[in-house]
Amino acid sequence: MDSLTQIVLGAAVGEAVLGKKVGNKAMLYGAIAGTIPDLDTIVGKFLDPLTAIEIHRGISHSIVFSIAMAPLLGWLVSQIHRKVNATWKDWSWLFFWALITHPLLDAHTTWGTQLFWPFDLRLAYQNIFVIDPLYTLPFLIFLILAMRLPKTSPKRRKWNRLGLIVSSVYMLLTLVLKGISYQKFTAALEEQNIEYTAIDTRPAAFNTILWYANIDVGDAYLLGDYSFFDTKPIEFRFVPKDHQFLGDYKDTETIKRLEAIAQNWYTISRKYGNLYFNDLRFGVYDLDAKNLSFVFSYELIPAKTGLTIKESERDPEAMKQVLRSLWERMWGN
Structure with missing residues (x-):
């Protein structure tokens, strides 16, 4: 805390x-x-x-x-x-x-x-x-x-x-609210005939009205959100894992340590030729954004010893928009 x-x-x-x-x-x-x-x-x-x-x-x-x-x-x-x-x-x-x-x-x-x-x-x-x-x-x-x-x-x-x-x-x-939101997510997955291997839920920032879920469906994740004020069915966003982008780096000590930290909930992305390790446990800033931006993302930098990392910087102005979107989403879809 x-x-x-x-x-x-x-x-x-x-x-x-x-x-x-x-x-x-x-x-x-x-x-x-x-x-x-x-x-x-x-x-x-x-x-x-x-x-x-x-x-x-x-x-x-x-x-x-x-x-x-x-x-x-x-x-x-x-x-x-x-x-x-x-x-x-x-x-x-x-x-x-x-x-x-x-x-x-x-x-x-x-x-x-x-x-x-x-x-x-x-x-x-x-x-x-x-x-x-x-x-x-x-x-x-x-x-x-x-x-x-x-x-x-x-x-x-x-x-x-x-x-x-x-x-x-x-x-x-x-804890009770987490249990209820978990049931809402699993019920939505069942209604939409979605098979999955794991689900991870957590509250959104600053409240326990809006909840997020990560769902492992094999080579990708589904990301969803649910507010206790929602009136429409839960929708999920498809996000590929793209672990293949790691190539020969997959078995390096740095990646193994990052996987342990993220408990294997992660995606790999490429931007301007650079690789990024995105810890999915903390989700994205705005699930409705065209290009998803992860809360905890680390740039993977090649070095003589393998890989080093650098945490991605956060844009203060973008954060203001995220907080506005969060406030609006909290009150239902």
Whole structure:
């Protein structure tokens, strides 16, 4: 999830664990802990682009990391606040829960997390977008109401508890909506007599009303969208995989690593003589556009060692049009 959401979640967890003893300090350190796992993006800036992608939401988003870091951070803060009515164990408990809830939340997004690192398993339930105002804003409001009250106030704990409950209920609701949208897509495929080997669904940006689906039909994918306000049947767009464009690059280490990252949901495209690896899990900017533009696309650059990659740049002006199209599509076809 986005940084603000993780800060809010971390602060609320910190308050739930230790707020009664240390007041707003619990929120402060919970918020700090909630951002620590995403420091892997800073580490990635010192690595090659492919490795940076691979480590994102890796070890720093694991149970191992939370268990190892919590007592260290707990000891450090206990030394800073020796006069506060909280022990090293108290602070360690706060850091553990603030750290572990970060990847637990991220697991609900499309990118997912390697919660069980070092095992090569990435959890990605794909039931919420990385930025969802309906999840974050009510949560933030309850947190602000809580932090304005004295640490011993029962209302403070009530507001914080409500924030945790409301956000959790909304998360459960997104799972229900994902299940309903999945049934809509599979029913449409059956009605249109389309045979497929796999289907992958996820919410559109900033909402859980509009949902997208990728369907594997062999040498191509079908891409579709469904809004809960739709009145017309679901239509699918045919997109060839074009993996043959890779030629001799197909068995290179770079392609194998990209395939693992994309979980084999990808297409290859050619533009101005250049090859691009398009990660299909994050879909396209506008499904109705004449020429599809993929959210995550990497240029494949020949090098002496095989291939290097460069992430395609995004056009800010084009993004504005995409957001307008998204808003219109969300309210039905």
